[in-house]
Amino acid sequence: MAAEVRTTCPYCGVGCGVLAKVAADGSVSVRGDPDHPANAGKLCSKGSALGETLGLDGRLLSPEIGGRAAGWDEALDLVAKKFSDTIAAHGPDSVGFYVSGQLLTEDYYVANKLMKGFIGCGNIDTNSRLCMASSVAGHRRAFGEDIVPGTYEDFEEADLVVLVGSNTAWCHPVLYQRLLAARTKRGTRIAVVDPRRTATGEDCDLFLPIRPGTDVLLFNGLLAHLVRRGALDADYIAAHTNGFDAATTLAAADAPTVARVAEGCGLDPADVRRLYDWFAATPRTVTVYSQGVNQSAHGTDKVNAIINCHLATGRIGKPGMGPFSVTGQPNAMGGREVGGLANQLAAHMGFEDSAAIDRVGRFWNAPAVARKPGLKAVDLFEAAADGRVRALWIMGTNPAVSMPDAARVRAALKACDFVVVSDVVRTDTTRFADVLLPAAGWGEKDGTVTNSERRISRQRPFAPLPGDVRPDWWIITEVARRMGFAEAFDYATPAAIFREHAALSAFENDGARLFDIGGLADIDDDDYAGFQPMHWPLRAGRGARADRLAGDGKFPTPDGRARFVAVRQEGPALPVDGAFPIALTTGRIRDQWHTMTRTGLVPRLMAHAPEPAIEINPADAAAIGLREGDLARVESRYGSGRAKVRLTDAQRIGQAFLPMHWSGRFAANAAAGPLSTPVTDPFSGQPELKHVPVRIAREPVHWEGVLITRRDIRPTGFVHWSRAAVAGGWAYELAGTEPAEQGILLARRLVDVVPRDRLLEYTDRRHSIFRAAATDDDGRLAEALLVAPRGALPEREWLLSLLASGAPLSSLERRALLSGRAPVAMPSIGRVVCACFNVGVNQIDRAIAGGCASVEEVGRTLSAGTNCGSCRVEIRGMIEARRLQAAE
Numbered sequence: 001m002a003a004e005v006r007t008t009c010p011y012c013g014v015g016c017g018v019l020a021k022v023a024a025d026g027s028v029s030v031r032g033d034p035d036h037p038a039n040a041g042k043l044c045s046k047g048s049a050l051g052e053t054l055g056l057d058g059r060l061l062s063p064e065i066g067g068r069a070a071g072w073d074e075a076l077d078l079v080a081k082k083f084s085d086t087i088a089a090h091g092p093d094s095v096g097f098y099v100s101g102q103l104l105t106e107d108y109y110v111a112n113k114l115m116k117g118f119i120g121c122g123n124i125d126t127n128s129r130l131c132m133a134s135s136v137a138g139h140r141r142a143f144g145e146d147i148v149p150g151t152y153e154d155f156e157e158a159d160l161v162v163l164v165g166s167n168t169a170w171c172h173p174v175l176y177q178r179l180l181a182a183r184t185k186r187g188t189r190i191a192v193v194d195p196r197r198t199a200t201g202e203d204c205d206l207f208l209p210i211r212p213g214t215d216v217l218l219f220n221g222l223l224a225h226l227v228r229r230g231a232l233d234a235d236y237i238a239a240h241t242n243g244f245d246a247a248t249t250l251a252a253a254d255a256p257t258v259a260r261v262a263e264g265c266g267l268d269p270a271d272v273r274r275l276y277d278w279f280a281a282t283p284r285t286v287t288v289y290s291q292g293v294n295q296s297a298h299g300t301d302k303v304n305a306i307i308n309c310h311l312a313t314g315r316i317g318k319p320g321m322g323p324f325s326v327t328g329q330p331n332a333m334g335g336r337e338v339g340g341l342a343n344q345l346a347a348h349m350g351f352e353d354s355a356a357i358d359r360v361g362r363f364w365n366a367p368a369v370a371r372k373p374g375l376k377a378v379d380l381f382e383a384a385a386d387g388r389v390r391a392l393w394i395m396g397t398n399p400a401v402s403m404p405d406a407a408r409v410r411a412a413l414k415a416c417d418f419v420v421v422s423d424v425v426r427t428d429t430t431r432f433a434d435v436l437l438p439a440a441g442w443g444e445k446d447g448t449v450t451n452s453e454r455r456i457s458r459q460r461p462f463a464p465l466p467g468d469v470r471p472d473w474w475i476i477t478e479v480a481r482r483m484g485f486a487e488a489f490d491y492a493t494p495a496a497i498f499r500e501h502a503a504l505s506a507f508e509n510d511g512a513r514l515f516d517i518g519g520l521a522d523i524d525d526d527d528y529a530g531f532q533p534m535h536w537p538l539r540a541g542r543g544a545r546a547d548r549l550a551g552d553g554k555f556p557t558p559d560g561r562a563r564f565v566a567v568r569q570e571g572p573a574l575p576v577d578g579a580f581p582i583a584l585t586t587g588r589i590r591d592q593w594h595t596m597t598r599t600g601l602v603p604r605l606m607a608h609a610p611e612p613a614i615e616i617n618p619a620d621a622a623a624i625g626l627r628e629g630d631l632a633r634v635e636s637r638y639g640s641g642r643a644k645v646r647l648t649d650a651q652r653i654g655q656a657f658l659p660m661h662w663s664g665r666f667a668a669n670a671a672a673g674p675l676s677t678p679v680t681d682p683f684s685g686q687p688e689l690k691h692v693p694v695r696i697a698r699e700p701v702h703w704e705g706v707l708i709t710r711r712d713i714r715p716t717g718f719v720h721w722s723r724a725a726v727a728g729g730w731a732y733e734l735a736g737t738e739p740a741e742q743g744i745l746l747a748r749r750l751v752d753v754v755p756r757d758r759l760l761e762y763t764d765r766r767h768s769i770f771r772a773a774a775t776d777d778d779g780r781l782a783e784a785l786l787v788a789p790r791g792a793l794p795e796r797e798w799l800l801s802l803l804a805s806g807a808p809l810s811s812l813e814r815r816a817l818l819s820g821r822a823p824v825a826m827p828s829i830g831r832v833v834c835a836c837f838n839v840g841v842n843q844i845d846r847a848i849a850g851g852c853a854s855v856e857e858v859g860r861t862l863s864a865g866t867n868c869g870s871c872r873v874e875i876r877g878m879i880e881a882r883r884l885q886a887a888e
């Protein structure tokens with residue numbers, strides 16, 4: 001049996017250690033690494049399904065030029081020539097890179113060095129612009145450098161954890177489970193500030209359903225309250241900070257009373273007071289924030305409003321205390337360290353300081369080093385649209401889906417003269433590539449990532465590179481060599497790149513930059529191979545050091561003091577109005593990762609939420625005339641989309657939520673990107689992805705269909721379709737506004753390729769019902785298509801079980817096919833709640849009815865909730881609902 005390889009999960013910023021093992025048949029199994037300090041052996045539903053995402057279906061296996069397969073030499077020569085020619089004709093500002101937190105630090109480092117050092121332009125930006133830019137800007141304003149002072153242990157050593165705009169239960173599940181475990185032990189209080197009652201908000205001690213965009217007011221009110229109560233650390237403020245008076249004066253004017261805050265934030269004054277009292281009285285307080293804070297037109301101010309409260313109480317960098325920005329992507333932090341943002345240079349040095357620019361230029365031996373920031377993501381695509389940027393290289397991100405105003409981004413990709421895309425699979429973005437470069441994916445890549453708590457870990461390969469696939473660092477350095485920069489990009493291994501990156505962080509660094517990993521500048525190949533997860537900083541010759549930063553009150557500003565930033569609550573950049581009356585927010589669901597390129601392939605990850613759904617409050621739905629399961633049309637000023645309606649009182653009246661995940665490869669038109677606004681925060685350039693005014697209407701659906709098939713197809717011509725991976729193939733949901741007879745004709749085209757003699761068909765014209773089924777050579781189910789008027793489709797669970805079983809059909813089953821119904825009744829497990837053990841809502845219901853009165857008892861009976869724990873909140877809700885029912 002092959003040995004287990006120690007690597008890191010490629011999903012969220014928790015950065016869990018993973019042990020991967022390849023079996024003799026090539027299948028890969030994973031388990032949590034018990035020795036990794038981030039997760040101590042735990043994995044969430046996504047992490048534990050990693051082994052199921054590694055098939056070669058859809059993989060890019062060779063370079064392509066204009067859609068035809070090409071060799072590496074030809075593709076690399078062309079990329080280098082087009083970039084060089086464009087720069088020669090139009091200057092360095094006419095090219096750009098758009099990169100990603102999916103890249104490893106070594107990939108990121110060479111991409112940044114090529115653009116900023118040798119092309120001599122700042123035009124390299126990253127999808128972290130959509131993710132962490134406001135935190136970066138807020139940290140730099142307050143601390144002078146982009147530092148996250150705390151560690152995950154602070155979650156466990158705190159007495160109060162305030163989660164702001166963070167659905168930690170679903171988005172950082174293993175960290176959340178650590179918090180819950182600590183709560184059981186020490187009685188930690190958890191407060192959640194989120195407009196929606198998320199899974200995180202379901203299980204907390206205080207839930208504040210804040211009016212979207214008003215977090216500055218809430219935290220200004222807190223600062224004013226701390227002043228009024230005298231709950232300040234006056235010594236700390238005097239010794240270690242600047243700007244206290246200006247910030248508190250503005251906060252007091254902005255948020256003079258609890259009543260005013262409650263009114264502005266749409267909250268119950270008693271809840272606001274409770275939060276303030278808890279905060280004032282609890283030294284060990286951690287305030288955790290992510291996209292509800294960052295993705296806002298006022299994101300940077302939100303970050304500083306939070307940090308101000310921690311500075312005022314001296315609660316930074318000490319056990320159980322601190323503001324804590326949890327990062328999204330596996331290597332969002334590594335990208336920030338190398339300078340992957342257009343307004344950063346490298347190794348936490350910026351463009352403000354000409355000495356720093358010279359220093360980086362000297363270190364790289366790069367005479368052309370960029371002297372000014374480049375274009376940030378939204379502006380970069382705008383420049384591609386209007387011809388200022390003529391050659392664009394996209395690596396490891398899917399902007400045709402994930403950028404705001406995505407239709408405009410697609411138009412920009414079409415308009416741009418030369419578009420290169422490096423990706424692992426085909427995506428909505430690769431369709432626009434002039435040159436497509438097949439990159440190594442997780443399990444093949446080799447390098448480092450940094451998680452939310454500044455811990456550097458290794459991603460290690462355990463599978464060979466398939467086809468002609470190459471790692472990103474290799475692709476980038478090959479292009480650099482061909483552009484004439486061979487000497488500066490002469491690396492044989494990722495370890496060599498890492499050493500240089502470490503050396504740059506320490507270069508002429510007398511302690512002014514906290515990001516210093518000079519202690520690793522001489523790491524040899526063996527130590528790099530065996531590298532154990534470590535926090536930075538790791539200075540040369542410093543030996544043991546504290547894991548937290550700024551605990552001594554010293555900050556990387558010129559005078560060593562942290563800065564209060566005076567902020568004021570601004571009105572919404574884009575208020576709702578009569579034409580677009582609903583405030584739409586977008587974000588994540590439990591088992592999907594971004595544009596679904598990996599998690600969308602795993603049946604058990606699709607089962608929790610198989611269709612794209614817009615969540616709205618029943619009162620709004622009633623006013624619009626929408627019922628559960630209807631198809632809604634959602635329109636903003638930028639674009640439109642369609643999704644199924646999910647009614648929930650977790651959503652407040654006047655607000656709606658759409659997941660960001662469903663790309664054009666998974667649904668006709670259900671992406672959040674085209675609806676979202678490109679309005680950005682003035683300091684960070686981060687777009688306001690959490691708020692856009694929309695209107696919602698009911699689509700008059702006349703027919704619905706479902707196609708269960710082994711084939712991977714892309715339906716066209718339908719008003720709506722979406723698909724979910726199921727065991728053995730795919731299930732396509734179809735819906736249309738045309739009369740049902742027309743729907744039948746349209747849907748029937750999907751099985752046109754099936755040989756006539758294979759296809760069994762049944763038509764009931766009077767009721768507009770159509771059914772078709774086909775078996776393959778071995779007599780196994782290959783296709784089943786059911787079409788019926790709205791609401792009249794039979795259950796599909798039986799057909800799905802036939803596809804999953806892969807066994808030849810019995811004659812009884814074959815005869816039953818056209819009824820669409822099982823020949824013998826089978827109990828349905830219902831919608832899957834526990835993705836780890838594939839346990840459905842009906843099974844849990846039955847277990848509760850049978851006497852299970854706690855989440856633990858359900859776990860003992862069905863195993864549900866006993867692995868990653870992400871579904872425990874939902875199970876608890878079901879037990880609670882049953883108890884209330886019984887009491888009525």
Ligand SMILES: Nc1nc2c(c(=O)[nH]1)N[C@H]1C(S)=C(S)[C@@H](COP(=O)(O)OP(=O)(O)OC[C@H]3O[C@@H](n4cnc5c(=O)[nH]c(N)nc54)[C@H](O)[C@@H]3O)O[C@H]1N2
Nearest residue numbers: 165166167171212213290291292328329587588590593594
């Ligand atoms: N399952 C899963 N996990 C993931 C990811 C994934 O795709 N899937 N992606 C990873 C990445 S890259 C990221 S960046 C993180 C994101 O992790 P999170 O930030 O936790 O996730 P989101 O769902 O984007 O947004 C969080 C919450 O912000 C709330 N919100 C909206 N507007 C406001 C507001 O004005 N104020 C406040 N206080 N809250 C508001 C939303 O209702 C939402 O519940 O998740 C990471 N983890």
Ligand SMILES: Nc1nc2c(c(=O)[nH]1)N[C@H]1C(S)=C(S)[C@@H](COP(=O)(O)OP(=O)(O)OC[C@H]3O[C@@H](n4cnc5c(=O)[nH]c(N)nc54)[C@H](O)[C@@H]3O)O[C@H]1N2
Nearest residue numbers: 102130131396397398402422423439586594595660672689
């Ligand atoms: N409306 C709305 N939009 C959002 C958000 C939101 O909340 N709402 N959130 C934003 C946030 S926080 C984020 S982080 C972004 C994420 O948005 P994207 O970055 O577009 O999302 P992914 O699906 O993670 O895309 C990563 C791509 O990289 C490829 N890939 C994976 N590993 C590698 C690799 O090693 N090398 C290469 N070359 N390719 C690789 C994958 O196949 C995939 O196509 O979305 C943003 N967009």
Ligand code: SF4
Nearest residue numbers: 009011012016044047
């Ligand atoms: S919490 Fe889940 S997605 Fe995040 S790193 Fe850990 S296993 Fe991966």
Ligand SMILES: [Mo]
Nearest residue numbers: 130131328329
């Ligand atoms: Mo993100």
